[in-house]
Amino acid sequence: xxxxxxxxxxxxxxxxxxxxxxxxxxxxxxxxxxxxxxxxxxxxxxxxxxxxxxxxxxxxxxxxxxxxxxxxxxxxxxxxxxxxxxxxxxxxxxxxxxxxxxxxxxxxxxxxxxxxxxxxxxxxxxxxxxxxxxxxxxxxxxxxxxxxxxxxxxxxxxxxxxx
Amino acid sequence: xxxxxxxxxxxxxxxxxxxxxxxxxxxxxxxxxxxxxxxxxxxxxxxxxxxxxxxxxxxxxxxxxxxxxxxxxxxxxxxxxxxxxxxxxxxxxxxxxxxxxxxxxxxxxxxxxxxxxxxxxxxxxxxxxxxxxxxxxxxxxxxxxxxxxxxxxxxxxxxxxxxxxxxxxxxxxxxxxxxxxxxxxxxxxxxxxxxxxxxxxxxxxxxxxxxxxxxxxxxxxxxxxxxxxxxxxxxxxxxxxxxxxxxxxxxxxxxxxxxxxxxxxxxxxxxxxxxxxxxxxxxxxxxxxxxxxxxxxxxxxxxxxxxxxxxxxxxxxxxxxxxxxxxxxxxxxxxxxxxxxxxxxxxxxxxxxxxxxxxxxxxxxxxxxxxxxxxx
Numbered sequence: 359x360x361x362x363x364x365x366x367x368x369x370x371x372x373x374x375x376x377x378x379x380x381x382x383x384x385x386x387x388x389x390x391x392x393x394x395x396x397x398x399x400x401x402x403x404x405x406x407x408x409x410x411x412x413x414x415x416x417x418x419x420x421x422x423x424x425x426x427x428x429x430x431x432x433x434x435x436x437x438x439x440x441x442x443x444x445x446x447x448x449x450x451x452x453x454x455x456x457x458x459x460x461x462x463x464x465x466x467x468x469x470x471x472x473x474x475x476x477x478x479x480x481x482x483x484x485x486x487x488x489x490x491x492x493x494x495x496x497x498x499x500x501x502x503x504x505x506x507x508x509x510x511x512x513x514x515x516x517x518x519x520x521x
Numbered sequence: 522x523x524x525x526x527x528x529x530x531x532x533x534x535x536x537x538x539x540x541x542x543x544x545x546x547x548x549x550x551x552x553x554x555x556x557x558x559x560x561x562x563x564x565x566x567x568x569x570x571x572x573x574x575x576x577x578x579x580x581x582x583x584x585x586x587x588x589x590x591x592x593x594x595x596x597x598x599x600x601x602x603x604x605x606x607x608x609x610x611x612x613x614x615x616x617x618x619x620x621x622x623x624x625x626x627x628x629x630x631x632x633x634x635x636x637x638x639x640x641x642x643x644x645x646x647x648x649x650x651x652x653x654x655x656x657x658x659x660x661x662x663x664x665x666x667x668x669x670x671x672x673x674x675x676x677x678x679x680x681x682x683x684x685x686x687x688x689x690x691x692x693x694x695x696x697x698x699x700x701x702x703x704x705x706x707x708x709x710x711x712x713x714x715x716x717x718x719x720x721x722x723x724x725x726x727x728x729x730x731x732x733x734x735x736x737x738x739x740x741x742x743x744x745x746x747x748x749x750x751x752x753x754x755x756x757x758x759x760x761x762x763x764x765x766x767x768x769x770x771x772x773x774x775x776x777x778x779x780x781x782x783x784x785x786x787x788x789x790x791x792x793x794x795x796x797x798x799x800x801x802x803x804x805x806x807x808x809x810x811x812x813x814x815x816x817x818x819x820x821x822x823x824x825x826x827x828x829x830x831x832x833x834x835x836x837x838x839x840x841x842x843x844x845x846x847x848x849x850x851x852x853x854x855x856x857x858x859x860x861x862x863x864x865x866x867x868x869x870x871x872x873x874x875x876x877x878x879x880x881x882x883x884x885x886x887x888x889x890x891x892x893x894x895x896x897x
Contacts, residue, residue: 389584391585392597394560394582416758417602427566427580436570441568444562447560449554
């Protein structure tokens with residue numbers, strides 16, 4: 359006859375204790391920043407162009423704004439299945455082929471519910487299905503393929519024109 | 522016998538002409554975002570830890586946000602700035618006819634605002650000249666006493682018109698001109714007296730429209746802000762594109778030019794010997810007894826006249842041939858046995874009322890008086 363406790367329900371007990379509150383008072387594992395900048399093109403003496411992002415100057419209709427959303431893992435454990443979501447701001451129009459996000463698959467949505475890669479997103483117009491145009495995109499998401507190790511960072515970026 | 526042309530003074534009264542415009546300008550309706558609109562972006566991130574989905578975290582500008590929950594984080598925002606675009610234009614491609622000493626003569630301009638929102642404009646007029654002459658006439662004198670008035674007439678950016686001044690009050694600015702709309706501006710000024718302003722001379726004047734700040738009634742001009750954007754305020758960018766007539770782009774100023782043209786009556790007088798009692802046709806000499814016919818042509822180069830009156834004298838050493846006077850080919854009766862224009866008499870264009878000489882240089886408008894004398 360055995361004396362002692364049989365261990366059951368092990369995994370469930372562990373799962374209950376894992377929550378965002380466990381890592382720090384009121385803090386999650388990701389610091390998320392959203393920054394608006396503009397591209398500045400400079401041409402050097404040899405005529406070579408280089409582009410860098412600089413703070414906004416005047417923003418008037420027609421100006422292209424570069425939005426960069428940065429996610430930093432501030433926990434001591436990996437952040438998995440990181441997905442950055444953004445809406446193209448009201449009064450702005452997405453610039454085709456401008457979305458980048460190293461290490462991620464980028465998807466778009468027109469209705470906010472259906473997401474797909476750029477070449478696969480469709481809309482229905484007058485009963486017919488057609489490919490969605492980039493100027494119709496309303497939402498973008500970056501699905502990162504790998505977990506963020508502690509301290510690791512990833513970002514999503516795109517450009518939009520002010521209407 | 523000398524045949525010469527002479528200028529003679531005649532009395533005239535003038536009436537302003539209404540000119541019809543014909544210079545359409547088309548502007549697309551604005552769908553651009555108005556200044557002061559807030560542009561706002563809040564991104565979010567979903568993630569898991571050890572296989573367990575975590576509460577969403579929203580973004581913040583600057584150092585970012587790590588407090589989970591849909592109610593946390595801060596939108597990244599900036600205000601849409603002012604892109605000031607506008608143009609001042611002359612309306613009908615022609616000078617306004619005036620006459621010496623005529624005051625408060627009207628020229629018409631149009632100011633159109635295509636900024637991304639309503640904008641005030643200071644307006645002013647002066648005698649500054651464009652880089653090249655307009656309407657093919659050099660500037661010969663200055664106008665004075667400029668006043669500006671905004672027409673109450675409807676203004677369409679699709680069709681250019683030239684409305685009539687209707688007594689609108691003088692002003693120095695256009696207040697809150699809505700996006701993609703326009704106003705007609707009357708410039709009134711005084712013509713100098715003769716001979717500064719004389720038949721055939723022109724004066725070119727300038728209208729300047731400058732973007733001015735809201736509520737300053739044209740007193741304070743808009744200025745472009747410094748380099749960096751102030752996300753919380755509406756900055757200013759000058760973006761007007763006109764380069765005609767010496768305009769400079771992107772400086773918050775648009776100029777247009779118009780012209781006043783002095784038209785008066787010109788009188789020409791010729792004399793011809795039409796018989797001398799001896800010589801064959803065409804070889805008449807001015808000898809005693811010869812008959813001379815005078816032809817006086819009065820042409821109106823300016824504004825419609827009324828009460829035009831011709832005064833003539835019978836030259837010394839000649840005798841008037843009674844009953845020989847005609848106006849526009851029709852007999853004009855002698856007055857008290859004398860040539861009817863000796864004491865001054867009304868003249869007119871053919872088919873016009875007495876005293877009215879219509880502007881124009883064809884036979885339909887020119888008043889022609891003829892009379893004959895014999896050489897004593």
